[in-house]
Amino acid sequence: MRLVIKYGGTSISATKDIQAIAKQINSLSKKHQIVVVCSATSGTTDDLIEISESIKKENKSKAEQLASKITNRHKQLAKQSIKKSDLQKKLLRKLDEDFSELLALIDGMVLLGEVTARSMDYLISFGERLSIKLISAAINDSGKKSIPLTGKEVGIITDSNFGESKPLMDTTRLRVSKTVDDLFSKKTVPVVGGFAGADQHGHVTTFGRGGSDYSATTIGSCMKADEIWLMSDVDGLMTADPKIVKNAKLLKEVSYIEAVEMAMFGAKQIHPRTFEPLLSKKIPMKIRNSFNVKNEGTLVTVSPSASVKNTVKCVSNVQNNGLIDIRGGSMVGTPGTAAKIFETLAKSGINVMMISQNPSESSITIVVKNTDLDKAVSALEMELLGKIIKKLEITTNVAIIALIGSGMRGTVGVASRVFGAIEKNKINVSMITQGSSELNLAFVVKNSDTSAAVRALHDAFELDKIN
Ligand SMILES: Nc1ncnc2c1ncn2[C@@H]1O[C@H](COP(=O)(O)OP(=O)(O)O)[C@@H](O)[C@H]1O
Ligand SMILES: N[C@@H](CC(=O)OP(=O)(O)O)C(=O)O
DSSP: OHHHHHHHEEGGSSHHHHHHHHHHHHHHTTTTTEEEOOOTTTHHHHHHHHHHHHHHOHHHHHHOOOOOOHHHHHHHHHHHOOHHHHHHHHHHHHHHHHHHHHHHHHHHHHTTTOOOOOHHHHTTHHHHHHHHHHHHHHHHHOOOOOOEEHHHHHTTTSSSOOTTTBBHHHHHHHHHHHHHHHHTTHHHHEEOSSEEEEETSSSSSEOTTTTTTHHHHHHHHTTTTTTEEEEEESSSSSSSSSTTTTTBOOOOOOOOEHHHHHTTGGGGGGTTTTTTTHHHTOOOOEEEEETTTSSOOOOEEOOOOSSOOSSEEEEEEEEEEEHHHHHOGGTTTTTTHHHHHHHHHTTTOOOEEEEETTTTTEEEEEEEEEHHHHHHHHHHHHHHHHTOOOOEEEEEEEEEEEEEEEGGGTOOOOHHHHHHHHHTTOOOEEEEEEEETOOOEEEEEEEEGGHHHHHHHHHHTTTGOOO
C-alpha cells in the first residue's frame, strides 16, 4: 500500500515516543511505501507565535529567550533519542544551523520593527523544520534510510495568502509525485514537514493552525495514496473530547461530511480543509492512536458501511471566541445590509464562525475567534458604525458547542432535548444556529460553561452507549 502517516505534535514530543515511532515506520516500510508527515513538537508553534508577539512589543530579549527554549527542547530530544553518535552529531549540527537562522530572522524582524504576514509564516514554519530532522534521524538510527523535507522542498506550491494559504493542486501534484516516486525508488522514507508550503516566488506560506492534517491529505492526493493515517494521542474521533467526558466512546466509522463538521467545530483540532483533497479520489482516512496501534481507530470514508444508528454522533466545542451583536434600526428592510457587513469583514481577512439574524432584521450576531475580535470590531467600527450600524455589543471568551450527526436530518425533537438538558444545568445560551443540511446544531455559551454543557448533552443523547 501507499500510505501517508501524519504524526501530530502530541506524538513526537518525548524520547520514548520518537523512538517508538521510528521503529513503527521501520517495520511498516517493509510492507508499504510510506511518506511521513510531522507537525512541530508540542508547544513549539505556540512559542514561535509568542516570539512574534515579543517582537511586536520590541522585546528582543524575550524573543531570544523563547528561541533558546525551543533550541534546548530539540537538542535534548536529539541527544536522548539518537543512539548512533555520528547521526546524533550530524543532527545537532543541522539543528544549530536552523537556530542561527531563527536568531538572524528575529534580528531582522526587530530591526524592521514589523511582523508582516509573510515574515510570520516564515517564523512559525520553524517548528516543523526542526521536528522533521529529529524524526528522520530517528528513522535512520533504527536502520532505515530516510530524509527530512520541508513542505516547500517536497513540492507543495500554494497561493500567497499567508497564514491561510491553499495549495495550487496541479503544480503541487506534478512536483510532489516526482519527489516521492524518486525517493520510493531509492527505498528512502521522506519525512515531510506539515503546516507549510511555498508560494510561486518561493516564500514560505502556512495553512493555518492544525495545518499538518491538510498537508498530509494534499500529499496523499498527489501521490495517489491508498490510505491516510492521522496519528495523535487519542484512539480516533470520539463522541466528545475525552479530556472533558471521561466515558466518551470511539466512533468506528464516520462519513467525510460528518468529519468535516466535527473538524469545523473543534473535534480533535483537525484542520477544516483536511478532507478537500480526498473527496474526488475517495481516499479513505484513518484517525488512530500513535501509542495504541492495535486499535484500528476511526475510518473516514464517503459512505460508511456500518453506519451508527444514533441521531447525534458527537458533541464538540470550540472555546475562546468573541461574539459581536451588530444592531441598528436602519438595518430593518434595507437590502444589502448583511452583504456590507460580511464584505467589510472579508476585506479584513476575518473568518466568521457562526452567523444569525433575528427575524425583525434589527440585529445580526456573529462569532469570530478571540484573536480576530479586535480586527473585526475595528473594521466594522471604521466602515459602518454611524451608517447602517448603530451599536456593536461585544462578548469575549465564549464557546461554541455543536451537536453533529447526519441522523439529525429530519428528526423531530432534537432541539427540545438539547435545550431541556442545557436548562436543567442552568447554563445560559446566547446564540443558536442550525445549518440547513441539519448535520449540526450549534449554540454559544460562556467559556466557563463548556464542560458542563458538553457533559449534559453527552448524557442526554446517551452517547456513552453508541455502538
Ligand atoms: N471529539 C474528539 N475526539 C477525539 N479527540 C478530541 C475530540 N475533541 C477534542 N479532542 C482532543 O484533541 C486532542 C488531539 O488534538 P490534535 O491537535 O489533533 O493532536 P495532534 O497535535 O497530535 O495533532 C486529543 O488529545 C483530545 O483531547
Ligand atoms: N504545528 C502546527 C500544525 C499542526 O498541525 O499541529 P498539530 O498536528 O500538532 O495540531 C500547529 O500547531 O498548528
